[in-house]
Amino acid sequence: MEPLLAIDDLTVGFRQYGRENDVLHGVSLRVDPGQRVAIVGETGSGKSVTLKTVMGTLPRPPGYIRSGQIRFDGRDVHSMSARERRRLAGGAYSMVFQDPATALNPVYRIGDQLIDILRAHERRSGNRRSRSETKERAFEILREVQLTEVERVFRSYPFQLSGGMRQRVLIGMALLNRPKLLFADEPGTALDVSTQDEILHLLNDLVDHEGLTFVMITHNLGVVRMTADYVYVMRNGRIVEDGPVTQIFEAPSHEYTRNLLRVVPRLTKRPGAPLAQEPRQSSDNLVDFQKYTKIFAASRSPLRSNRKADVRGADNVNLVVRRGDVMGLAGESGSGKTTLARSVLGLYAPTSGQVMYDGRSVEDQYRSLAFKRRVQMVYQNPGTSLNPRRTVGQILQLPLRIHSLPKEQLPDRVGKMLEQVELPRGYVNKYPHELSGGQKQRVAIARSLALQPDLLILDEPTSALDVSVQERIIALLERLKQEYALTYLFISHDLALMRNFTNRVAIMSRGRIVEQGETDDVFDAPKHDYTRALLSCVPVISAEEEAAKPAIDRAKRQQILLQME
Amino acid sequence: MGRAMQKQPDPVGRGETSEHTRTAIADPLEGLSHAYMRWHRFRSNPSALIGGAIVTSVIILAIFAPWIAPFPEHAGDFIDFRNRHAAPSWAHWMGTDNVGRDVMSRVIFAFRISLTLVVVILGIAVPFGVTLGLIAGYFGGIVEIVIMRITDIALALPPLILALAVSAVLAPTLTNAMIALTLLWWNWHTRLIYSITRQLREEPFVEAARLMGASRRHILFRELLPNCVSAITVKTTLDAGFVILIGASLSFLGIGAEPPTPDLGTMVSSGGGYLPESWWESIMPGVAILYAILGFNLLGDGLRDLFDVEIS
The missing domain is CATH 3.40.50.300 (P-loop containing nucleotide triphosphate hydrolases)
Structure with missing residues (x-):
């Protein structure tokens, strides 16, 4: 099968103070259509630079691409004109940003921001839609990301929405022009666990039902286990290991991956955690x-106090x-x-x-x-x-x-x-x-x-x-x-x-x-329903922990979490 | 350069991430001193570079005027009627004025007055304004209201008019001009520092210092002030240009250095009577004003770019 995205031997660096420093060293990876791929790495691993290079948002200078090839849907991205590349972005692929609080423009209504994106794409592709069609598409996308009250969301400013809703809007924005490939930068990690859990489920549903291909970069292994089929582990600008998600989590071959899995705190009790075992006698x-x-x-004024x-x-x-x-x-x-x-x-x-x-x-x-x-x-x-x-x-x-x-x-x-x-x-x-x-x-x-x-x-x-x-x-x-x-x-x-x-x-x-x-x-x-609901949302990295989570179905959990609000 | 570079992640996990294999990874900035990095950024910033060169040249000309000026004696009581209104030539690059004095020598000496104005006015107004701004921004409440409303009132006074008024009441001397300008300059710095301090006072590092039991003086001058230094430097540099301009305007209007002391504004004004035939008598000092102000403005803008990079 022809891969949707293929990166071959990519070497990228930055010029600083007259020196050239490569930060990616011969990175190669491929993404097949319909696949969910995660690029995992810590700070400085080069995952963001990889993503930026693919999307064409790497600042150049000081960035430079020394060598390598990026092929999207069989076409070499570097040989395209700037215009062609822009048309690719937002159309053939698009991106969900990490922080829903800053990725939306605070002074425009959600609806206007969605329509702007649609209009811009129409101008580039040349097929104009009528006003009502554009609006209908915006509503459609809001429903697709499982927002209720789409009318209200459409008319809202970003600050009137919760973090989870904003994240859904962002995902919706990325999907507006029906891209084949969706990139996500640390999806859900800026959100609370319960909201994060919902967002990850949504992304999974979208990949299943819309035939999307999904590439994310993240440092959170729990998120990876929930939403990826295939994993690349990056470190210091190199891919140290890649494989299907179960293989990476159950039988990692590289020392770095093993170490990474070891240091992630577990939801089950860690044997030998010194503090947790120590008996407390003090009653002081x-x-x-x-x-x-x-x-x-x-x-602040007592005259205008608003208890509610x-x-x-x-x-x-x-x-x-x-x-x-x-x-x-x-x-x-x-x-x-x-x-x-x-x-x-x-x-x-x-x-x-x-x-x-x-x-x-x-x-x-x-x-x-x-x-x-x-x-x-x-x-x-x-x-x-x-x-x-x-x-x-x-x-x-x-x-x-x-x-x-x-x-x-x-x-x-x-x-x-x-x-x-x-x-x-x-x-x-x-x-x-x-x-x-x-x-x-x-x-x-x-x-x-x-x-x-x-x-x-x-x-x-x-x-x-x-x-x-x-x-x-x-x-x-x-x-x-x-x-x-x-x-x-x-x-x-x-x-x-x-x-x-x-x-x-x-x-x-x-x-x-x-x-x-x-x-x-x-x-x-856990005695309280809320504790149980919260624990059940935590993304974990092993089947053992999964089994230890309180069993609670999604609908019930949603109900509990809403009750607390 | 600029912001884009900031967003790039630490290129080769210089820190903890690679702790267990630190030897394997070279620090891309290894062996580069702070001074070198700062110089590199300065060098690759054209406006800072050009502005710096101009400002340096003005300072050197002012300090070493008696040695640099071709006719140092022309800066004082010198009369040579045979050479009056002489056009620019090899002997007198900028020509001579109505009593035959070399315009270039007088321009070089005039920079001394301009720079004195800058040093005295800003030397008093900036520390005063900054301190008030720090106090108003950090303490808030009634202190803030009092200081900032006074500042607002001072900002509403047109500087040139006030300077004229002060000179009219007292005497049209250089000292009085400096007093008038000083009275007007502090408030801009107060406003600037106030707005920075207001943001900074909520920062955890300020709270941390407070929780340690640090004194107010320590917080104002050791925690907050260092974070304002770049803004103060940029603003002061830009101000220097304005001080020169307004100083020249005042002496153009007759408030300033006593003749025969060379002063750029006075020269423009007295040379203006011989336009357009003896254009050099007013245009040359005018160009000198332009040159100095341009230098300070370019330097200020350049420094702003440099500091922007450094802060974040």
């Missing part, structure tokens, strides 16, 4: 939420974090995890109830230096939590200087702090942008530990990192916990990670805690 309550409620008023629009960040929360715990706060976006965590720092004053820290109300003590010493936070994105204009040394010295460490001891202490997080001492003079994501997060962790706190609040500390880096950061956190007798309040939407890192867990939705308990109990025998 470090943090205690007592009927804590925090309402974010929709309007007020957001309940936390709703009558009772939760205890004991000394030595790794307490997990899990939930989808907007569930109130971060509100709770920030309340511990005194950043949000309670609307009612209170948060106690070590027996005293946080409100009474959060301004004191002594309190700041004891509670620290590690942020989700080390790119923004480290000042880009200050060196690692300056960043790490700050807490020490505030808490009046003698000046002559500073360099040595900073060196020790770097060693503590397994970074070389020489990094003191580097700026954050010279470090990789994982290294930056290590610096952020070192900073938070500078004052030897009791409690560390970890706000999705690994969600911006590659999975292999995540594994090492988690290992570091586990080690530091033992060494310094720390307590962690760990926020994450990644339930598999939660399972393997925490010993107690609270599942949140809409500001309420729907279930809490020992991690093993919650995961092995």
Whole structure:
């Protein structure tokens, strides 16, 4: 069979500072009609560059194509004129972007954006449709991506739609001109698991029913297992392994693939996860939420208060974090995890109830230096939590200087702090942008530990990192916990990670805690329907985990998730 | 260059991804120093390069005027009626003026006044404006309202008119012109820094510093200010051109350096009486103004492009 897309020995690079650096080294792959192909790789593996080169969106310069051939439907793409290529894009193939929040133009209605695409394609292909036909096609596509209330969606601005709906609209846009091949950049990974699950099902349905061919690039192996037939594993600009999805997941031949599969956190209990096994004797309550409620008023003026629009960040929360715990706060976006965590720092004053820290109300003590010493936070994105204009040394010295460490001891202490997080001492003079994501997060962790706190609040500390880096950061956190007798309040939407890192867990939705308990109990025998629904959505990478997920059919799950809203 | 390059992923997993086989992968930027990379970007940015060259030449001319100018004595009380209104020639490249002084020598000396204006006015107005902007942006609330409304009022005053008014009340001297311009310049920087600070204050790194217990002074000047430096540099460079222009306008209107001190605006104004026959007496100083302002503007634009790359 003639492949729909064939890439042969593609070498691509970028010119930087007068040097040429190849970032793809002889990449070859083929996609057969009707196939679902996944290109898997971590940051810097070259998967995005491959996609861009195929789509013709590689910026040149600084990019260049040294050698290789790309054939689409039997035709050599490079020998085409720019005009022909443009006609190919959007017609013969099209693309679903990763982030539905930014890929739609916020100032135009959905309907207008759809019609624009149709019109542009008509102009290029020359066959004009009538106004009503165009509109009908737009409605048709919205129904095709399983949106209800298409009339309303058509008239909406992007901000009036939920993340899942926007993602559906984006998929619809890509399908408007009936492409043969659909590219997707990290489909669904910017969404909550329950929404992601719906989107992946939709993509699968579309491939089955519309005769589409589907190529995606992703770092999420769970997504790959759900939506691909054939997998290419990329690393450092080379394809290290390829094969049918079952072969890659069950009998990977390359060491890198095996390692990648090993570091993905499992939804089943990892044997030898040190923290999860350790028995807790302590009954010392470090943090205690007592009927804590925090309402974010929709309007600041008391005269125009709008109770209905007020957001309940936390709703009558009772939760205890004991000394030595790794307490997990899990939930989808907007569930109130971060509100709770920030309340511990005194950043949000309670609307009612209170948060106690070590027996005293946080409100009474959060301004004191002594309190700041004891509670620290590690942020989700080390790119923004480290000042880009200050060196690692300056960043790490700050807490020490505030808490009046003698000046002559500073360099040595900073060196020790770097060693503590397994970074070389020489990094003191580097700026954050010279470090990789994982290294930056290590610096952020070192900073938070500078004052030897009791409690560390970890706000999705690994969600911006590659999975292999995540594994090492988690290992570091586990080690530091033992060494310094720390307590962690760990926020994450990644339930598999939660399972393997925490010993107690609270599942949140809409500001309420729907279930809490020992991690093993919650995961092995979830009591609340919402927990069961959430667990059943998690994309997993083995049949064993699939079997361990709560059995719950899609319709029922949808009903539960909707109920919670 | 530019934004497109930013979007490209880290080309060869320089960081953690390849930690276990780091030796196998070469860092594409290895061995390149910061200074080299900055110079490379500067070099491949034509407007920065040309602007930088012009600005450098103006500064050198001003500093070394007595050695560079062909007739340094013409900058002062010099009269040579036999050579008045002489057209440009090999002896006098830009001709001579109504009392026979070499126009080129006077232009070179006049850059001294222009640059003094730039240094004094911006040297006072920029730090003042920036500090107010930082304070208003970071603290918010009543502080913000007071500072920003005063800024708005100051922005509503037309600079040239105010400068004329100040000189009319006091005396039409260079010092008074500088005072008037300083009074008007800080507010632009306040607005700029205020808007940047307002965005930055929500950044996690600012919150992190606060949670460590950092002082307000530390947050303002060590966390926030360094992130404003590129914007301040670009704005100040562009401002330098405007200061020269407005300084020339004021002296054209008779407020500025005392004769016989050479000043570009005064020269344009006094040379204007001999147009069109002795065109060089006003056109040459005019071209000099154009040259200096063009230099600062090109440099400012170029720096903006350079910083854009660096920040993100």
